[in-house]
Amino acid sequence: QPIIEVRDLSKTYASGTVALTDVTLDIHQGEILALLGPNGAGKTTFISITCGLVTPTGGTVRVGGHDVVRDYRAARSLIGLVPQEISVEMFETVINTVRFSRGLYGKAPDDAYLEGVLKSLALYDKRDAKLMELSGGMKRRVLIAKALSHGPKVLFLDEPTAGVDVNLRREMWGVVRRLREEGVTVILTTHYLEEAEEMADRVGVIDRGRLMLVRDKAELMHEF
Ligand code: ADP
Ligand code: ADP
Numbered sequence: 001q002p003i004i005e006v007r008d009l010s011k012t013y014a015s016g017t018v019a020l021t022d023v024t025l026d027i028h029q030g031e032i033l034a035l036l037g038p039n040g041a042g043k044t045t046f047i048s049i050t051c052g053l054v055t056p057t058g059g060t061v062r063v064g065g066h067d068v069v070r071d072y073r074a075a076r077s078l079i080g081l082v083p084q085e086i087s088v089e090m091f092e093t094v095i096n097t098v099r100f101s102r103g104l105y106g107k108a109p110d111d112a113y114l115e116g117v118l119k120s121l122a123l124y125d126k127r128d129a130k131l132m133e134l135s136g137g138m139k140r141r142v143l144i145a146k147a148l149s150h151g152p153k154v155l156f157l158d159e160p161t162a163g164v165d166v167n168l169r170r171e172m173w174g175v176v177r178r179l180r181e182e183g184v185t186v187i188l189t190t191h192y193l194e195e196a197e198e199m200a201d202r203v204g205v206i207d208r209g210r211l212m213l214v215r216d217k218a219e220l221m222h223e224f
Helices: 043-050 072-076 094-104 111-120 136-147 166-181 193-199 217-223
Strands: 004-012 018-027 032-036 058-063 079-082 154-157 185-190 202-207 210-216
Touching: 004 043, 018 043, 018 058, 018 210, 032 166, 032 193, 043 058, 043 185, 058 072, 079 136, 094 111, 094 136, 111 136, 136 154, 136 166, 166 185, 166 193, 185 193, 193 217, 202 217, 210 217
Parallel strands: 032 185, 032 202, 079 154, 154 185
Antiparallel strands: 004 018, 004 058, 202 210
8 A cells, every 4th residue: 555645636725826736646655756846836735735734625645544634643643744944943952853853743752763863864973962063964964853753654855955055965865865775755846857866766747736747767767
């Protein structure tokens, strides 16, 4: 069974803007899916609905079999989200940041698990550093560690390389590849074909609210 099942998903905002139209998609455990599309295509709306933060006007999303609207808490516990708008407490330490985040999900403390997450993101040596002391790339990895703090099955990264320089972009690509090796399911958005090809196993092209095509990476490289 797919970990995420999206059926006929549509969203028209109160303003009248049609952001998504009849999107149907299965996402499988362990895969990395990139949603590729220009600004305004509906990528953030797709993520916000799938994470249960925005209510669709049509269709359904199930995560781990749980409807994200009707069974929000159960679905949300399976989801980690790194939103585009980021905010963290710069005076807090890395380990406390992820502990706090885990607590928000009502999960019992588990430093052994959190230290494993920090190790997988090459942050373990910085566990007691304050966020303000970290490089830009490290701060971004802390955001991923926060999103993984409650042990989700799927991780959403909304434009993980927006506004970062080329070195940091390459670093992020490496981070995502390492997550794949650990079997984390990742859904990320981007407006760069190159980036989608670099990170994803499968690419969905979204334009003006419609999912135009979904291709395995190999097929995509053949077509473009
Ligand atoms: P993307 O992430 O691909 O840039 P978005 O999902 O952010 O696309 O936006 C899709 C469309 O929905 C755009 O036209 C955007 O202006 C509109 N939109 C996004 N959020 C809202 C909102 N809260 N209210 C009204 N319109 C919105
Ligand atoms: P600058 O002054 O050049 O923006 P910063 O140290 O503030 O330098 O930011 C460097 C990197 O850290 C950027 O990639 C930015 O996206 C990221 N960053 C900045 N503020 C935050 C924050 N509150 N939480 C997480 N990452 C942040």
